[in-house]
Amino acid sequence: MILAIHDVRKSYATAEGPIEILKGIDLGVAPGETVALTGESGSGKSTLLHLAGGLDRADSGAIVMDGDDLSKYSESERAWYRRAKVGLVFQQFNLIPSLTVSANISFHAKLAQRHDSAWEETLTDALGLRQFATRYPEQLSGGQQQRVAIGRTLAARPQLILADEPTGNLDEQTGDAVLDLMLELAKGAGSALLFVTHSTRLAARLDRTVHLRGGKIA
Numbered sequence: 001m002i003l004a005i006h007d008v009r010k011s012y013a014t015a016e017g018p019i020e021i022l023k024g025i026d027l028g029v030a031p032g033e034t035v036a037l038t039g040e041s042g043s044g045k046s047t048l049l050h051l052a053g054g055l056d057r058a059d060s061g062a063i064v065m066d067g068d069d070l071s072k073y074s075e076s077e078r079a080w081y082r083r084a085k086v087g088l089v090f091q092q093f094n095l096i097p098s099l100t101v102s103a104n105i106s107f108h109a110k111l112a113q114r115h116d117s118a119w120e121e122t123l124t125d126a127l128g129l130r131q132f133a134t135r136y137p138e139q140l141s142g143g144q145q146q147r148v149a150i151g152r153t154l155a156a157r158p159q160l161i162l163a164d165e166p167t168g169n170l171d172e173q174t175g176d177a178v179l180d181l182m183l184e185l186a187k188g189a190g191s192a193l194l195f196v197t198h199s200t201r202l203a204a205r206l207d208r209t210v211h212l213r214g215g216k217i218a
Helices: 046-050 075-084 102-110 117-126 142-155 172-189
Strands: 005-013 019-029 034-041 060-065 086-092 160-164 194-195 208-213
Touching: 005 046, 019 046, 034 046, 034 172, 046 060, 046 160, 046 194, 075 086, 075 208, 102 117, 102 142, 117 142, 117 172, 142 172, 160 172
Parallel strands: 034 194, 034 208, 086 160, 160 194
Antiparallel strands: 005 019, 005 060
16 A cells, blocks of 8 residues: 555544544555545545645554654654655645746646656646646636646656545536546556545546545445
8 A cells, every 4th residue: 555544533622622523544545546535524534635645643543655654754754745755636726826837837846856847748738738838827717727736746746646626616527627637647647546526426437435424434
């Protein structure tokens, strides 16, 4: 497994006391595998993705990425992990407004010291962004910005892509096109994909589906 999650639990404090969001999750993702993570709102999908992405820490259990337990990482090591090991794609595009499309795509790859201009050009063409390469995010549509975000993630050739409802703000046709590209380009990069979605139709296109219900795998 490139990602192995063992008995992971996570709670958050509230005025009424702690609420347990994840109640003992076990999940493995193999190298190059595509996995859909489904479930109702509040079932813990985004929380699990944030833990796997090193954006938050589990209360207990283990998240092992490529043989390394994230719980043993310092904050600086977790930042390195997010740059070099995983790629994150969210509904919010999180593009850098002051950078062009081309510069946004190369940004993370340069941070990870994996800048490959030929691969970035391949991504730019595959994502249909060549004509927009010198534009800025505010000059793009939502679908175009999402494609830039995907290109930025894939440019660094991460071992694992974590995508949280990346098509949630897009119309069905654009969402289908974005998923087509993500699957094709993830395969080209050799990346595994954990893809959160509410759509059973989209989930059916991935290798397998894992369903969360009430903080547990159903």
